[in-house]
Amino acid sequence: MKHAVCAADELPADGVLPATVDGIAVVIVRTATGELHALRDICPHQGALLSKGSLEAAVDGPSVGVYELSDTRMILRCPWHGYEFDVDTGRCLADASSRVRTYPVTVEDGMVVVER
Amino acid sequence: MATDLDQRPFDIGALDPRTAVIDVDVHEQFQSLNDLLPYLDDHWKRYIVDYGWRGVPKESPYGVPSTGGNTRLDWKPEGGVVRASTLELMRSQLFDGEGVSLAILNGMFHISSMTGWYEFATAVASAYNDWQIEYWLEPEPRLRGSVHVVAHDPSAAAREIDRVGGHPQIVQVFLPTVTDREYGDPFYRPIFEAAVRNDLVVTLHHGNETKTTLGYPRYFVEWHNAIPHANMCQLTSIIFNGVFDALPELKLVILETGGSWLPHYMWRADQQYRGLRLEVPWVKRMPSEHVRSSVRVATQPFDEMSRKHFEMLIDQMGSDELLMVSTDYPHFDADSPLRNLPGGLPDELLEKIRFRNALATFPKLR
Numbered sequence: 018m019k020h021a022v023c024a025a026d027e028l029p030a031d032g033v034l035p036a037t038v039d040g041i042a043v044v045i046v047r048t049a050t051g052e053l054h055a056l057r058d059i060c061p062h063q064g065a066l067l068s069k070g071s072l073e074a075a076v077d078g079p080s081v082g083v084y085e086l087s088d089t090r091m092i093l094r095c096p097w098h099g100y101e102f103d104v105d106t107g108r109c110l111a112d113a114s115s116r117v118r119t120y121p122v123t124v125e126d127g128m129v130v131v132e133r
Numbered sequence: 134m135a136t137d138l139d140q141r142p143f144d145i146g147a148l149d150p151r152t153a154v155i156d157v158d159v160h161e162q163f164q165s166l167n168d169l170l171p172y173l174d175d176h177w178k179r180y181i182v183d184y185g186w187r188g189v190p191k192e193s194p195y196g197v198p199s200t201g202g203n204t205r206l207d208w209k210p211e212g213g214v215v216r217a218s219t220l221e222l223m224r225s226q227l228f229d230g231e232g233v234s235l236a237i238l239n240g241m242f243h244i245s246s247m248t249g250w251y252e253f254a255t256a257v258a259s260a261y262n263d264w265q266i267e268y269w270l271e272p273e274p275r276l277r278g279s280v281h282v283v284a285h286d287p288s289a290a291a292r293e294i295d296r297v298g299g300h301p302q303i304v305q306v307f308l309p310t311v312t313d314r315e316y317g318d319p320f321y322r323p324i325f326e327a328a329v330r331n332d333l334v335v336t337l338h339h340g341n342e343t344k345t346t347l348g349y350p351r352y353f354v355e356w357h358n359a360i361p362h363a364n365m366c367q368l369t370s371i372i373f374n375g376v377f378d379a380l381p382e383l384k385l386v387i388l389e390t391g392g393s394w395l396p397h398y399m400w401r402a403d404q405q406y407r408g409l410r411l412e413v414p415w416v417k418r419m420p421s422e423h424v425r426s427s428v429r430v431a432t433q434p435f436d437e438m439s440r441k442h443f444e445m446l447i448d449q450m451g452s453d454e455l456l457m458v459s460t461d462y463p464h465f466d467a468d469s470p471l472r473n474l475p476g477g478l479p480d481e482l483l484e485k486i487r488f489r490n491a492l493a494t495f496p497k498l499r
Contacts (some may be wrong), residue, residue, distance in 0.1 A: 080375065080413030082319065102409055111407040111419065
């Protein structure tokens with residue numbers, strides 16, 4: 018079922034917005050390139066609100082001592098312990114067995130719409 | 134009894150897994166440094182014969198509080214013979230006395246703890262390796278051995294690994310657990326690469342050079358109790374500097390630290406990695422996954438625990454393939470390989486710990 022969450026222009030240009038969708042805490046993410054993502058707003062570790070964390074570019078390392086900051090892959094870092102979650106897949110970058118639920122999100126008629 | 138095994142081909146595959154014991158921590162010793170002279174160039178011989186070099190200086194302040202010193206009392210030879218210095222002693226005390234089928238030699242020769250003069254140290258390491266092969270390995274087919282290297286000159290260490298690593302009875306590279314440098318540093322990577330290309334594991338073992346985070350504490354018991362922590366630090370360095378990611382075929386064996394620390398170690402390292410991964414993005418797997426696929430530990434000295442707690446420990450490790458039995462022959466606190474674990478364990482588990490896990494760990498035992 019689709020739920021209108023807020024007006025699209027209420028979203029920060031490059032940041033997050035906490036919302037409630039059908040009684041569930043969801044964090045809406047808009048990246049600098051304009052992509053939208055919606056994730057459950059609870060860290061699976063100890064339940065912190067991911068919307069209180071930071072939106073950052075993911076970093077990869079092809080070999081020891083080499084850092085490559087992604088142009089496209091963004092992560093939400095939990096405000097409590099720094100766990101990183103891919104905003105597109107919800108997957109924890111360190112632990113493939115841990116992930117945050119994601120939801121389809123679009124803009125329809127100027128409104129941010131989350132499907133749940 | 135065992136001497137008639139000289140020259141007889143030894144077939145590991147013919148061992149009965151129900152009773153076979155592979156002891157992964159055995160220490161051979163020379164009578165004196167003079168044993169190495171035939172394997173040294175004349176220039177380096179002078180330092181021992183004429184200039185009085187007496188071996189790697191011992192820095193730690195301790196003596197083992199036992200009338201056997203660091204030797205198990207029932208293995209202390211008579212008549213001034215140096216412990217663990219002859220095949221006859223090892224055959225009667227270890228193979229016959231303890232029911233060991235195959236033993237891996239680790240020496241008592243921590244040349245990597247030398248902090249300089251690497252050309253000389255490298256020559257002595259090569260001499261030791263040649264002596265080990267000629268004096269121990271070739272006369273006794275039930276023995277396997279180590280490449281001793283000067284770790285702080287990694288390119289020379291790699292050359293030595295390539296030089297003797299192809300011997301059919303050499304199965305590992307030996308590194309003492311130094312505590313002033315970290316083996317995960319890319320500086321040391323040539324050693325691990327050389328081990329892998331020669332189908333050798335890398336083995337860590339503490340020695341006099343190993344310090345605790347408090348340095349050398351006031352008493353031996355304090356120092357001995359803290360040994361696992363030093364190995365944990367080196368393991369952490371190796372994991373977070375991406376050694377296992379770069380060399381997934383590598384096996385790291387940690388000796389003489391028991392195994393009960395592993396669950397704690399894996400839980401904590403995983404938790405740290407989940408939160409701090411971005412600092413070490415070249416690490417692609419959880420530390421516990423690296424441990425389960427690449428790290429094995431020897432049992433001795435094994436913490437005393439009930440069968441219930443031992444089975445809980447295996448469950449917490451998430452694998453029954455991490456432990457390998459060891460005696461630490463001939464040291465003062467050596468374990469019996471057949472009596473060191475709680476009674477009543479399943480035969481399948483005992484076969485793994487005493488035999489199958491070592492076979493799976495050392496490529497050259499297969």
